[in-house]
Amino acid sequence: MRYERNEWPSYKSEMPLGQIPVLKVDGVKLPQSMAIARFLAKRFGLWGKDDLQQANVDTVVDTIVNLMNKFSPIYAEQDESKKKAEMAKFFPNELPKHVRNLDTLVKLYSDGGLFFVGNHLTCCDLEVYNILEYLLQIDENVLYSYSWLHKNREEVEKQPKIASYLKNRPARRSTTC
Amino acid sequence: MPNYKLYYFDGRGRGEFSRLIFAAADQQFEDVRYPQTEWPSHKQEMPLGQMPVLEVDGIKIPQSFTIARFLAKQFNLAGKDNLEQAKADATVDTIADLMAKLSPLMYDKDEVRKQQGIKKFQEEELPKHLQNLEKLAKLYGNGAFFVGGSLTWADLVFYEISNSLLKLDPNVLKDYQQLLKTRQEVEKHPKVSAYLKSRPESQF
Numbered sequence: 025m026r027y028e029r030n031e032w033p034s035y036k037s038e039m040p041l042g043q044i045p046v047l048k049v050d051g052v053k054l055p056q057s058m059a060i061a062r063f064l065a066k067r068f069g070l071w072g073k074d075d076l077q078q079a080n081v082d083t084v085v086d087t088i089v090n091l092m093n094k095f096s097p098i099y100a101e102q103d104e105s106k107k108k109a110e111m112a113k114f115f116p117n118e119l120p121k122h123v124r125n126l127d128t129l130v131k132l133y134s135d136g137g138l139f140f141v142g143n144h145l146t147c148c149d150l151e152v153y154n155i156l157e158y159l160l161q162i163d164e165n166v167l168y169s170y171s172w173l174h175k176n177r178e179e180v181e182k183q184p185k186i187a188s189y190l191k192n193r194p195a196r197r198s199t200t201c
Numbered sequence: 202m203p204n205y206k207l208y209y210f211d212g213r214g215r216g217e218f219s220r221l222i223f224a225a226a227d228q229q230f231e232d233v234r235y236p237q238t239e240w241p242s243h244k245q246e247m248p249l250g251q252m253p254v255l256e257v258d259g260i261k262i263p264q265s266f267t268i269a270r271f272l273a274k275q276f277n278l279a280g281k282d283n284l285e286q287a288k289a290d291a292t293v294d295t296i297a298d299l300m301a302k303l304s305p306l307m308y309d310k311d312e313v314r315k316q317q318g319i320k321k322f323q324e325e326e327l328p329k330h331l332q333n334l335e336k337l338a339k340l341y342g343n344g345a346f347f348v349g350g351s352l353t354w355a356d357l358v359f360y361e362i363s364n365s366l367l368k369l370d371p372n373v374l375k376d377y378q379q380l381l382k383t384r385q386e387v388e389k390h391p392k393v394s395a396y397l398k399s400r401p402e403s404q405f
Contacts, residue, residue, distance in 0.1 A: 040340055041295065041333045052284060053340075059290035066283055075274060076260065082267035087249070093301050125249050132248060 026194070058085060065147035072146055080133045080141045084148035087129060088155055091122040099158065115163055123170060126152065130172055138172075138179040145183060153180045203275075205230035206256040207268075208247065210237065212403040213361065215265035216253040219272055221357040224396035226276030266293060273354035280353050288341040288348045292355040295337060296362055299330040303365075323370060331377050334359065338379040345386045352390060360387040 027035055027044070036042045040055045047053070047060040054060055062085075065071040072078035098114055101107035130140060137143035140152065156177065159166045167173045181187060205223070209216030211234035223230050235243055235252070244250045248263045255261070255268040262268055270290070273279040280286035306322055309315035341348045347355040363384060366373045374381050388394055 040336055050284065052288075054287050054291055055337075056291040056294035059287050059294050062290055063283060063287035066286075075271065076257070076262075078274075079262050079267055079271040082270060083248075083262060083264045086264035086267050089297075128248060 058089065061085075061147055061151065070145060070147045070150075072141055073144075077142045077146075080129075081146045081148045084126070084129050084133070084140050085151055087122070087125050088148070088151050090125075091119070092155060094118050094122075095155075095159070111162065115166075119159070119166065123166065123173070127170055127173065130176075134172070138175050140176065145180070149176060149180050150186075153177060203258050204256075205272075206233060207231070207253060208233045208235065208243075208256065209253040210235060210240065211401075212405040213364075214405050217361050218265060218269040218354070218358050219253060219255065220400070221361060221393065221396070222269060222272045222276065222278060222354055225278060225352060225357060225390060225393050226272075227392050228276060266297065269293075269354055269358065278352060278354050278357075280348055281351075285349050285353075288337075289353045289355040292334070292337050292341070292347050293358050295330070295333050296355075296358055299327070299334075300362065302326050302330075319369060323373070327366070327373070331374070331380065335377045335379050338383060342379070342383070344379075345382060347383055352386070356383050356387050357393070360384055 032044075039046045040053050043055060045057050045060060046055050047063065049063070054063060062071065062082075065081075072081045095114065098107060098110040101110060133141045135143055139145055140148045152173075153176075156166070156173070167177075181190065205228070207216060207219055207223075207230055213220075220232065240252075247254045248261055251263060253265050253268055254263050255271065257271075262271060270279065270293075273289075274286075280289045303319075303322055306315060306318040309318060338347050343350045346352055347359065359380070360383070363374065363380065374384075388397065
């Protein structure tokens with residue numbers, strides 16, 4: 025279900041926290057994007073094969089959440105000149121340490137393969153893919169010295185079902201991420 | 202039986218979620234507490250140069266909520282099935298949203314600006330977070346706990362955060378009956394109440 029911005033206010037009160045995304049499953053409404061993603065990843069075998077792998081996936085996800093907590097408010101800023109000033113600070117001063125942290129986790133968990141955890145696609149590869157898409161659109165050199173992160177992106181894009189989804193999904197018009 | 206070691210500062214903060222989970226599950230662990238002066242010499246031993254870190258049979262796991270969720274699963278405190286676990290996750294994420302607004306204010310070194318920031322947070326930001334948590338507790342809980350009919354890590358995480366909120370304002374939860382109820386239930390839990398009586402006092 026995709027709501028247009030002008031439609032959203034009339035649906036807001038139907039959502040547990042007055043926010044979206046919400047997943048409705050077996051009649052239950054679940055808010056919070058990462059809780060939803062984890063629930064679906066578990067159901068579809070994309071969370072990691074054992075407790076420790078799952079913890080590693082969660083660690084990568086939490087590290088992305090740290091990045092998003094800093095980036096999202098800036099991305100959503102309506103005042104264009106304020107947004108430009110904040111972006112100009114974020115990219116050189118804040119973003120590098122988050123990318124470095126992701127690279128550290130790659131070295132710890134990827135086991136020599138091209139996925140973040142356990143040599144198979146998990147939801148954290150998808151979440152890194154998603155957030156990097158926003159960042160690369162603003163600065164295509166974000167992954168400049170991180171060749172593994174490039175290769176991981178290519179690997180995600182090669183997955184047949186994902187390739188087909190990326191080709192066919194509606195063009196994004198949002199101002200939030 | 203796995204060997205658990207928790208590394209954190211000598212205080213509650215983000216390490217306490219896991220300590221409460223160990224307590225509720227009556228599980229042994231090595232509670233490593235680094236004083237601030239000692240921390241710099243251990244920083245590079247930690248995967249992301251931060252704490253808390255959980256070491257399980259020699260493997261180090263960073264990120265406080267990942268650690269807490271992992272331990273909750275080990276000790277059957279995560280929710281009894283996939284959907285209950287998702288409800289607990291959604292509750293903890295909602296608490297994390299609150300912390301994302303409050304934590305930066307608590308670390309402000311400018312005392313005057315810090316007090317102004319906290320006051321603004323309490324008046325303009327905090328109510329909607331508490332309303333959201335009250336709503337989730339009513340939606341997912343049975344009247345006592347946040348999720349289903351028994352204690353989960355969501356109750357313990359909320360208990361710890363609400364302690365910090367109550368220190369700032371003892372009346373902060375007066376309009377939130379369900380949230381007060383979950384605090385009472387946590388305090389009634391025999392293992393948790395024993396731990397709360399005996400845990401060291403700390404500034405944070």
